[in-house]
Amino acid sequence: MKTLAQNAIDRATRSGVSYADVRIVETVREDVMVRNGQVAAMDLTEDIGFGVRVIVDGAWGFASSARVEPDEIDRVADLAVRIARASASLKKNDVQLAPEPAHQDVWVTPYIINPFTVPISEKLALLKEIDTELHKAPEIAVSEASMSFKKKRQWMATSEGSFVDQTTIRSGGGFSATAVKDGDVQVRSFPSSFGGQYMNCGYELISALKLFENAPRIREEAVALLSADVCPSGKKDLVLESSQLALQIHESVAHPTELDRVLGMEANFAGTSFATLEKLNNFQYASPIVNLVCDNTIPGGLATNGYDDDCVRSQRWHIVREGQFVGYQHNRELAHVVGAQRSVGSNRASGWSHIPIVRNSNLCLMPGEGSFDDLLAAVDDGIYMSTNRSWSIDQKRLNFQFGCETAWEIKGGKLGKMLKNPNYQGITPDFWKSCDGIAGSDHWVLWGLPNCGKGQPMQTVEMSHGCSPALFRKVNVGVGN
C-alpha cells in the first residue's frame, strides 16, 4: 500500500501541485440485528478505495475511486489536479496549511477481543435471548436487538513526507422495546437509543453493557409509559440523563464550535454558528461550573485515533473553560484564521470517497462533584428526562428542542411518577448558563455517536461525548403537550 500511495503522491507532484495527500482506506463491517424473533440484518461488508487531495494554484481538488490499481491511481490523481485548477478559477486567497511535522507511524485501537473472531452464531444467540425477554409483555409490538462492528485501516501519505498506517476498531450494541396500545406508541432503549452504545474497542464492550440483564427493566418501562401521564408544560428545573446530555453537547456545543461552520462553509446545508470569531475568549457560553474539553486521545472515543485526515497528531484542548468560550475545532487549512500555530486535528472524512472536513471531536463535559441523588436533592419541583427520541436545532445552533423516551417528575428532591412524551426547548447559551449542578465522575459515561451527518456530499462520521447527569434551572418543557 505504501508504494501505491507514494505513486499517487509522485503522479500529483509531477503535475505541479504544492501539496498532495492520498488515503487508501479498507473497511470491514459486521451488522447483526434480531427483530421480533427474526434475523433482520446479518451483513458483512468489505470496502476498499482511495482518495487523492491536492492543492494547485492555491486551491483544493479531490477525486476518489474504488479501484486501487496503478492506472486508476494515475487517472484519479490527474482528475484531482484538473478539479483543483477549476477551483482556482474562483478563489480570493491561496489555501494556507498550518505547519505539522512529518509523521511516520503505525497506530491501532487498543482492544481485548477482536469482534470479528467471535462467531456470528454466538452474537445471534445473545440477541435472540434479549429479543425473547423483551416480548414477555403482550404490549410489546416491536423488539430490536443489534450489534455493529467496524474495522477501518487507513494508509495515508502526504507530499510533506508523512506516512501513517492507522487501524481503528469500533464495537456497538443495544436494544429497544416498542409498546403499542390504542394508537399510543412508546419506546424504551438500552443503553441508549439509535443502536445503543458504541466505543472504539473490542467485543469486550458487549459483555460490559449487560444487555440481557437490563432487558426486563426496559420492557416494563416501555409498557408503563402507555399508562403514564403526559409530561406537563411550563418552566421546570430539568435533570438530564447522561446519554441525552451527550446529544445536547453534540448539537449545541460541538457543532457550533466547528470553525468551518463559523466561517460560512456549511451555510447552504448544515448551517453556520452563533459562536462567531469575536466571541472567542470574550463570551460566557455556560455557567462557571461548566468545562467542555475535546479529547481525541481518550480511550474508547469514536474520534480517538493517532492522527486525523490532515495527518495531524491527536490532541486534547478546551472549548469552554469555567463557562467561558475559549476554543474551536479546526484543521490545517483554517487554523490561521484564529491565530493558531498548529491545527487541533479535527479534520476527518467519511471513508476514502470523501474529502476531509472539520468534524466534531470527542467533546466532553468534565464531571462535577457528588452523586445523582445529590442532583435530585437540589430540585424541589422538576423533571428528570432520559434517552433521546428526537432532536432539532436551528442553523446557527441557538433554538433547540429535544424529545426524550421517558421522564420522571422530581418532587421535594426525590423521583416521583413516570411521565411520557417529554421534551424540552431552549436557547443554547441561556440553557448552558442555567447549568447548576453536574454529578461526579462515578456517573460519567463516554457515549458514542455513530451517525453524525454533515457536508455536501453528505458525510457520516463518528465521535463520542462524555458527561455525567446535570441539572439545568427553569427550562421550557412539555412543548405542544
Added chain:
Amino acid sequence: MDKSKAEAIIQHVISLSDADETEALLSHGEENLTRFSDNVISQNVARNTDSLTIRVHLGKKVGRATTDKFDNDSLKRAFNMAKSVASQQDENPDLLTMLGPSEFLQSNAYYPDTVAFSPEERAETIAKLVKEAARSKGNGAGIFSTGCESVAIGNSKNLFGYFQSSSAALSLTVDIEGASGWAEDTQRDVSNIDADRVMNTAIRKAKDAQNPIQIEPGEYTVVLESAAVSDFMMFLAYESFGGLNYNEGRSFLSGRLGEKILGDNITICDDAYSDLNPGLPFDFEGAPRQSLTLIENGIAKAVVHDRITAAKANTVTTGHSLPQPNSSGPFPLNLELAAGDSNLAEMIKSTDHGILVTHFHYANVLDPVEVMLTGMTRDGTFLIENGKISKPIINMRFTDSIVKAFNQVELISKERIASEAFFAGSFVVPALKISKFNFSSVSEF
C-alpha cells in the same frame, strides 16, 4: 455502469454459486460536486463508488455479504462470506423464495450530457452566481453537483432488472448582512437547471429578509413553499405509509383504510413513473414497482408493501421492498402530493395575517403516529398582512401534527416541483396554504 456490464457481473456471481438460491444487487454511483462559500469555491470533488450485495438461501437460511470489488477472487470471497453467514443461522420457516423474472417499465431518467458535465462548466455557472451575489453585497454559498447512479438486480431464477439515472442539483444560499435567502433546482437533465431563477430568487429573498422583526409564537395561517412541504412528505414516508408500521399499529393509517382521515383536498400517490421524478421500476427483491394512490381526497386507500408485510396484511406486494432481510419494512421512494388550482401569489393575497416559509431546517419527529414534528424556518421567513408580504420575521420553530395540518389545507398550488427534503429523498410537491399551524418558539436571527 452500462446494462451489459452490470448483467455480466451479476451472471458471474450466479455462476459461482452452489447455494439453493442466489441474488446479486449491484449499484454504481458517480458524483461530481463543487461547493462554494464566501463567493469562492471551497471544495471540489469527484466520487466514484460501487457496491455489490450477494444474498444466498441455503434451504430456509439466508446470508448476505457486500463488496465493492468485482474481480473473480473478490466475488468468490463475498459469496463465501454470505454462505458462511447463512450456515450459522437458524432456519426461518417463513423465508420467502426468490422471485422469478418480470417485465419492468423503463422511465427516461438518464442524460449522458449531465454525467459528462465538467468541473470547468460547474465553476463557470458558480462564478456567475457569486458575482451577482457580491454585486448585491452578499455572500453566496452552495453546491452545483452532477452525477449518475446505476442499479441492477438479478438472481438464480432468471430475474434481471436494470435502471440508470442521472441527476443535477444547484443550490444557493445568499447572506446579506446576516439575513439569508435560498433557492434550489434539482433535475435529471443538467440542461434544465435554471441558474438564473435560483440566483435571482436567493438574492431577492436575502434582500427582503433585512431587519427582521420578532413576532409571538402561536397559531398562524402559513404559506409553505414547495421545499418546506417536502420535509412533511419525508416524515410521512418514514412514519406512515409503510406496511410494517401499518401492520404494527405504528401509523395513523393503521386499521383505518377506507376511512376519511385527511382533508378532502389531499391526495397522495407513490409513482416511480412520474415525469417529474422518475425512479426505480423494480424494488430491491425484484418485484415491479406499482403506482399507488395512498390517500384519495382524504380517504386512506393503501399503504406500500413488500411480500412479507403483504402476507401479514392478507394482500400482495406493491413492489416497495428494501433489500431483504431488513428492519425498516417497505418504503415509498416516489411520493407525490396532488396539485390544486392555486398559486403562491393567490395564497399570499388571500391571507390577512400569516407567515410565508421558504423552507425548514432540521425537522424531526416527536410523535410518530400523529406525525408530530418540530423544526425551524430558515432562509426567508416573512409576515403576511392584508394579502401582502409585509416584513421579514425572525426564524421560528414549529411544533405541530402533519395529520392535523393536512386536515387544514386551504389552498394547493397547481405548479409542483421535485424537491429534496432536508435530510434525504425527493418528493413531487406543490406549495400549500394551511390554517392554524402552530409555531412554538422563536430564535434570535
